[in-house]
Amino acid sequence: MTDNILDIGSLKKSFGGLVVIDDVSFAVTKASKTALIGPNGAGKTTIFNLLSGVYDVDSGSIVLDGVDITRTEAHDRVLSGLSRSFQNIRLMPHLSTVENVMLGQQATSRGWRDMIYPLGILPKNRWRDEAEAALADAGIGTYPGEVVANLPYGIQKRIEVVRAMVAKPKLLLLDEPAAGLNRVETDQLHQLLDRVHQGGVTLLVVEHDMHFVRSLCDHVVVLNFGEKIFEGPPDLVQKDPEVLKAYLGADDDKEDVANAS
Amino acid sequence: MSGYLEAQLIILCLSTIYAYGIFIPAASGQLNLGAAGFITLGAYASAWFNSMDGLGLSATVSVILAMIFTGIVSFLISFPILRTKGVYMVLATFAFAEVVSGFVINFEFLGAAAGMPVDSHASILVVAPITLAVMIFSFYFMSTRFGLALRSIHDDENVATLFGIKVRTAKVIAFTVGAMIVSLGGSLYGLHFNYIEAQTFNVLLSIFILLYVLMGGTQTAWGPLIGAAFFTIVPEGLREIAEMLGWHWLAEGRFILFGAFIVILMVIRPEGIMTRTLQERIAGNLRNKNNAVTSEQPEGGR
Ligand SMILES: Nc1ncnc2c1ncn2[C@@H]1O[C@H](COP(=O)(O)OP(=O)(O)O)[C@@H](O)[C@H]1O
Ligand SMILES: [Mg+2]
Numbered sequence: 001m002t003d004n005i006l007d008i009g010s011l012k013k014s015f016g017g018l019v020v021i022d023d024v025s026f027a028v029t030k031a032s033k034t035a036l037i038g039p040n041g042a043g044k045t046t047i048f049n050l051l052s053g054v055y056d057v058d059s060g061s062i063v064l065d066g067v068d069i070t071r072t073e074a075h076d077r078v079l080s081g082l083s084r085s086f087q088n089i090r091l092m093p094h095l096s097t098v099e100n101v102m103l104g105q106q107a108t109s110r111g112w113r114d115m116i117y118p119l120g121i122l123p124k125n126r127w128r129d130e131a132e133a134a135l136a137d138a139g140i141g142t143y144p145g146e147v148v149a150n151l152p153y154g155i156q157k158r159i160e161v162v163r164a165m166v167a168k169p170k171l172l173l174l175d176e177p178a179a180g181l182n183r184v185e186t187d188q189l190h191q192l193l194d195r196v197h198q199g200g201v202t203l204l205v206v207e208h209d210m211h212f213v214r215s216l217c218d219h220v221v222v223l224n225f226g227e228k229i230f231e232g233p234p235d236l237v238q239k240d241p242e243v244l245k246a247y248l249g250a251d252d253d254k255e256d257v258a259n260a261s
Numbered sequence: 262m263s264g265y266l267e268a269q270l271i272i273l274c275l276s277t278i279y280a281y282g283i284f285i286p287a288a289s290g291q292l293n294l295g296a297a298g299f300i301t302l303g304a305y306a307s308a309w310f311n312s313m314d315g316l317g318l319s320a321t322v323s324v325i326l327a328m329i330f331t332g333i334v335s336f337l338i339s340f341p342i343l344r345t346k347g348v349y350m351v352l353a354t355f356a357f358a359e360v361v362s363g364f365v366i367n368f369e370f371l372g373a374a375a376g377m378p379v380d381s382h383a384s385i386l387v388v389a390p391i392t393l394a395v396m397i398f399s400f401y402f403m404s405t406r407f408g409l410a411l412r413s414i415h416d417d418e419n420v421a422t423l424f425g426i427k428v429r430t431a432k433v434i435a436f437t438v439g440a441m442i443v444s445l446g447g448s449l450y451g452l453h454f455n456y457i458e459a460q461t462f463n464v465l466l467s468i469f470i471l472l473y474v475l476m477g478g479t480q481t482a483w484g485p486l487i488g489a490a491f492f493t494i495v496p497e498g499l500r501e502i503a504e505m506l507g508w509h510w511l512a513e514g515r516f517i518l519f520g521a522f523i524v525i526l527m528v529i530r531p532e533g534i535m536t537r538t539l540q541e542r543i544a545g546n547l548r549n550k551n552n553a554v555t556s557e558q559p560e561g562g563r
Contacts, residue, residue, distance in 0.1 A: 052423050078425040092416035094480050094537050095409075102406075103413050107425040109406055120404030127406075145545070147538045167424065 004063075005030045005171050005202045006051075011060035013043075013050055020046050022226040024060075028171065028219075033193075033203045035213045035234070038223035039246060044206045045087055047223070048173050052084050053077045065170055078107040081170035085160040085177060087206070093149035097140070097159055100148055101131040104163035131166065137195070138162045139188040154185050161189065165196055172196065174205045178212050190216055210238070222246070267385050271453055273493045274385070274392040275446050280473040280485035281399045282443030286435040287471075287479045288403060289411035290418075291343075294351045296470040297462040298358030299440045302331040303447030304457045305371055308379045311452075314370070320381035324448040328441045335440030339433045351471075358467055365459040376458035383452035391449065395442055396486060402438070403482045411435055415479070443470075476526060478533020481540050491534065495519065 006028040013021040021043045028034045036044050049055045051062060053074030062070045069080050083104070091100050102119060105127055109115065119127045135141045140158050143151060148159065161177050177193075178186045186209070193216060197203055207213050213220065214234045222230035222237065224246040230237060237243055279300065283293050303324075309315035310323035318326070338357055345353045366374050402408055410431050413421040422428050451457045469492065477488020496519050503511035511518070526534070 054419065054423070075422045075425050075427050078423060084423065086420070090417055090420045092413050092420070094416050095412060096537070096541065099409060099412075102409060103421070103424050106406070106410070115407045115410075116405050118401055118404045119406055120408065121401065145541055147541055150538060163424075 003030050004028060005032075005065050006204065007061070007063040008047075008051075009061040009063070011047070011050060011062070012058045013046060013055065014058060020226050021050065024223070024226070024228050026221050026228060026231055028202060028204050031197070031200070031202055032219050033197055033205070033217045034219045034221065035217040036204060036206045036221050036223065037208070037210075037213060037237075038229075041225075042223040043226040044223055045175055046226075048084055048175050048206065051077075051082060051173060078167055078169070082173065083107065083164040083167035083169040084173035085164045085175055087175040087179070089153075089156050089160060091148045091156055091159055091163070094147065096145050096147055097135065097151070097155075098128060098131045098144040100159055101134060101163050101166055102127055104166040105131065107167040107169075134162050134166050135159070138165075138192050154181050157181060158185065158189060158192075161192070165201075169201060171202045171204060174203065174207075176206055176208060178207055178209050186212060269493070269497060270385055271388060273490060274388045275450055275453075276470070276473060276489040276493050277392050277486055278395050278446035278449065279443050279470045280477065280489040281395050282439045282441070282446065283470050284474045284477075284479060284482075284485040285399065285402065285411070285439040285442065286432070287474050288408070288415060289432055289435050290415040291432065291436060292347065292351045292471065293354045293436070293439065294464070294467045294471055295354030295358040295440075296443050296467040297464060298354070298361040298467075299331055299335065299443035300447035300450065300466070301358070301361045301365055301459055301462045302334060302440075303327045303444030304379075304451040304462070305365055305377065305459075306330045306444075307448035308377050308451050308457055309371065311380050312377075313380065320383065320452060323381075324445065324452070327448050328444050331444035332437050332441045336433065336437045339436040343429070343432050343436065355464060355467065358462075358464065362459045362462065374459070376456055379451040379455045379457060381452055382455055383449055385453075388449050388453060391445070395445065396482075399442075399485070400482045407431070407434070412480070472523070476523065476533055478530075478535040480532065480537040481535050483535045483540065484533055487535050488533070495522075 004027040008027070009025050011021050011024045024047070036047065038044055046055070050057050053072065057070060060070070061068060064080050064082055067080060069077055072080060092103065095103065117125070117127070119125050122128070132141065132144050135144060138158050138161065140155050140162070143155060148156060157177065157180055161174060164172055164174070178189055181189060190212065193203060205213070205217060217234055220230070220232060220234050220237045221228060222243050229242045229246060230240050279296055282299065283296055286293050307323040307327035310318045310326050311320055342350065342353045342357065365371050371377055403411070410421065410426045413426060414428055414431060418428050447462070473488035473492050474485055476492065477484035477486070496515060499515040499518065500512055503509070503515060
């Protein structure tokens with residue numbers, strides 16, 4: 001049909017009179033690595049919340065791989081092929097690392113037989129093996145049994161990504177996956193996302209780190225105050241006067257765009 | 262086996278079964294103060310199915326039918342009850358138990374306030390293996406993907422939804438399965454003591470059962486066993502010790518001591534005696550794999 005994995009049409013959302021997303025339309029091309037950037041409070045996380053079904057849209061449409069999911073229930077969207085990570089870590093604090101990842105596999109389980117399979121007791125089974133392999137692949141394979149709440153931030157942040165990854169989505173939404181990671185961790189994340197992408201997954205990434213965006217992504221969408229102000233290749237973003245103005249006007253993020261060339 | 266020991270063991274077994282029935286929904290964050298209601302349903306339904314004045318069925322069939330009956334009732338009431346959360350769910354389940362008790366007391370064919378005799382008998386040799394079976398079932402149940410879903414719902418319902426879990430459905434199933442287990446315990450109570458009275462199944466019993474579960478810890482399937490064992494053995498043990506030493510003040514005042522102990526426990530282990538972290542530590546030590554894991558605090562979100 002189209003080459004787009006995601007088509008967002010005239011999306012609108014307001015919270016009690018405050019318009020947060022104002023008529024935003026853009027598309028994500030299949031097999032692309034698209035970045036969604038913008039100053040703090042631009043509405044990036046809200047877009048993710050609308051896509052994943054945390055909030056209902058006020059108006060507009062969301063089409064995922066040719067299927068309209070605008071009104072699809074939140075628990076069914078992951079089955080349609082969309083999974084996400086969270087800007088503020090939302091792991092299950094009382095589950096172990098590998099259990100958190102096994103939660104991500106929920107979307108790939110089929111029927112009641114999978115639901116009553118005792119994956120927690122059997123030391124070796126296909127779910128656990130797959131989850132441990134995914135963790136090892138992300139460079140955090142040493143903590144499978146550890147309760148997540150006891151792990152350092154950088155590890156938790158990457159478990160978020162792995163959990164979303166093992167849901168086997170067509171489109172992976174990552175909300176600031178590199179925030180708070182050190183150099184080595186960021187590089188590991190970069191390589192992991194490249195591998196995921198090579199596996200056929202389209203990426204839509206919210207990220208403040210412009211080095212990261214430029215080296216990872218092939219397409220950039222810029223939001224400011226709930227409106228799309230730019231869309232194009234990474235090289236042109238930092239030359240766009242509107243974008244520069246948006247970033248220089250905002251107090252928090254002056255540095256991001258300007259420093260990244 | 263001495264009569265005293267058998268009596269204590271029966272209480273431990275029944276408490277353990279009740280606790281597992283309340284634990285399963287509690288694992289998904291539900292606070293159920295309706296145990297007495299499900300016990301009443303199980304005890305009275307099985308007694309009536311078993312009674313010659315009722316259906317005259319065998320004890321086994323009666324207990325199973327009583328579980329199914331309780332399952333249907335709890336499935337139906339779970340819809341209004343699960344609209345509530347936290348302390349409101351505590352109140353809703355409490356109210357449900359009161360309604361059940363009110364019903365029974367007003368039914369002549371159930372013996373009304375005078376209670377009802379139970380024909381068949383179940384000794385400790387029946388009750389203990391069933392208790393073990395309930396434990397094994399609960400461990401299995403919590404180890405499944407469904408159990409993982411319940412624990413995820415406990416931690417973060419919204420995120421669980423986004424990963425494809427039908428939260429409402431899972432909660433209804435947990436509530437119903439739990440109620441059926443409590444019902445089984447109620448049936449066994451009747452069969453063992455051969456007499457049931459609705460007044461025995463009161464809110465104090467519900468409170469104790471919920472206390473076993475919360476104090477034992479809701480994060481692992483060990484919790485209810487630890488809670489029930491602890492809370493049935495410690496007060497008795499205190500009494501034994503007090504009598505042995507001739508400390509009558511302790512024998513009489515042991516519940517004061519015990520109450521203070523509960524408060525202290527709540528302060529030092531608010532998530533229960535057995536937590537997921539503690540289980541992991543113990544398992545790690547057993548494996549003798551002291552890999553000195555970081556106990557560093559997470560820095561939290563920004
Ligand atoms: N649930 C909500 N209720 C009210 N306001 C919200 C809610 N979620 C987001 N907002 C507001 O929407 C705006 C965009 O927020 P967000 O999407 O988190 O921005 P970004 O992720 O781009 O930093 C902010 O002004 C924020 O305060
Ligand atoms: Mg955000």
